[in-house]
Amino acid sequence: MELLGLHHVSILTGKAEKNYEFYTKVLGLRLVKKTVNQDNTESYHLFYADAEGTPGTEVTFFDIPHLGKTYRGTSDISTVSLRVKNSDSLLFWKERFTHYGVEQDDIQKRANRDSLAFRDFEGTRLILVADNDEKGVKAGVPWHRDDIPLEHAIIGLGPVTLTVAIAEPTIGVLTEVLGFRYAGSYPSLEGDYPELMVYTTGEGGSGAEVHIETRSDLPRVRLGRGGVHHVAFRVPNEKEYDQWAERLKEYRLPNSGKVERYYFKALYFREPNGILFELSTDTPGFAVDEPMETMGQKLALPSFLEPKRREIEDKLRPLQLP
Incomplete structure (x- = not known):
C-alpha cells in the first residue's frame, strides 16, 4: 500500500471569471470540470488539469466572491x-509572463531543479519546475493551445511546500503514517532560514514530493483568496482506499471518514500543524459523466446532486466563461 504522488491541490478564489482567464489563457490548462462545491452547492468548484484530467495534474478552485486576502504564515x-518538460520551457514561460504582466522571479535552483516562481492575480504562490528527463511519476498529457507549443506546455503538478513552525510533527505523519521517504534538503531562497526538507512517495520525482519549510518567525496563516485550502495524495484504487481508511483509524487520526466525491473517493484529515490533507482515488475520473472531448463545457453535477439541479442552478450566481 503506497501513495502514488500528488493528486490535486484546491485553492480559494474570489473571482472565478478572472481565475478562468488566467489558468486557461495564460497558463494553458484545460478546464476539465465545472461543478459545485459539494459542501456548499451555492459555490462553484472549477477543476483545471491536463488534456485528459489525469490525476496528478489537477489544480482546483473554490469560488467565494468577496473573499478577503490571505495573510501568509x-x-x-x-x-x-x-x-x-525542461529548462528551455522556463525561458518560454519567462517571456510569456513578461508579455502578460505576471509577477515573477528569476530562474533559480530548488531541490536541484531549475524553477521559475511566479504569482497569479490573487497572490497564489506558484513555481514552474523543469523535469529535464528526471525519472519518477509520469507526466500528464499537454492541452493544445495555438500560442503555447506542446513542448513547453504544463504537464502536471510538482512539489508542494508546507510552511510550519515546528517540522517534526508534520514529518512524523508524512513518514510514519503516509509512508513518505526523506530525499534530501536544499537552501532557503527566502533568507537565513533552515534548509527545506524533501519527502517523496511512490516512484518519486517532482510529481511525488512534499517540501517542508520551517519558519518559527511567522504567525499562523489566515487563508483567503489565493490561499491553498488542501493538498490531496493519490490512492490507486478503492481497495487501497479502504485500507487507508483503516490505517487512519489505527493511528487514531481524526478524519472525515469515507467521502464520495463521485469523480473520486476522498478521506480528509489535518496533520498536527493543522494543514488539511486528503487521500483521493485515481478512479473513476472526470469522464464518468461527460465525454472526454467536451469535459468542462457545462455545469456537471454528481449523480447524487442531479435531482436537485434546478434548485442548485437557481441559487448559483451567473458564471460567464468563454
Missing part, C-alpha cells in the same frame, strides 16, 4: 509547483 501550503 505557518500551517500553510505556501507554494504549489507545476511541471514543464
Whole structure:
C-alpha cells in the first residue's frame, strides 16, 4: 500500500471569471470540470488539469466572491509547483509572463531543479519546475493551445511546500503514517532560514514530493483568496482506499471518514500543524459523466446532486466563461 504522488491541490478564489482567464489563457490548462462545491452547492468548484484530467495534474478552485486576502504564515501550503518538460520551457514561460504582466522571479535552483516562481492575480504562490528527463511519476498529457507549443506546455503538478513552525510533527505523519521517504534538503531562497526538507512517495520525482519549510518567525496563516485550502495524495484504487481508511483509524487520526466525491473517493484529515490533507482515488475520473472531448463545457453535477439541479442552478450566481 503506497501513495502514488500528488493528486490535486484546491485553492480559494474570489473571482472565478478572472481565475478562468488566467489558468486557461495564460497558463494553458484545460478546464476539465465545472461543478459545485459539494459542501456548499451555492459555490462553484472549477477543476483545471491536463488534456485528459489525469490525476496528478489537477489544480482546483473554490469560488467565494468577496473573499478577503490571505495573510501568509505557518500551517500553510505556501507554494504549489507545476511541471514543464525542461529548462528551455522556463525561458518560454519567462517571456510569456513578461508579455502578460505576471509577477515573477528569476530562474533559480530548488531541490536541484531549475524553477521559475511566479504569482497569479490573487497572490497564489506558484513555481514552474523543469523535469529535464528526471525519472519518477509520469507526466500528464499537454492541452493544445495555438500560442503555447506542446513542448513547453504544463504537464502536471510538482512539489508542494508546507510552511510550519515546528517540522517534526508534520514529518512524523508524512513518514510514519503516509509512508513518505526523506530525499534530501536544499537552501532557503527566502533568507537565513533552515534548509527545506524533501519527502517523496511512490516512484518519486517532482510529481511525488512534499517540501517542508520551517519558519518559527511567522504567525499562523489566515487563508483567503489565493490561499491553498488542501493538498490531496493519490490512492490507486478503492481497495487501497479502504485500507487507508483503516490505517487512519489505527493511528487514531481524526478524519472525515469515507467521502464520495463521485469523480473520486476522498478521506480528509489535518496533520498536527493543522494543514488539511486528503487521500483521493485515481478512479473513476472526470469522464464518468461527460465525454472526454467536451469535459468542462457545462455545469456537471454528481449523480447524487442531479435531482436537485434546478434548485442548485437557481441559487448559483451567473458564471460567464468563454
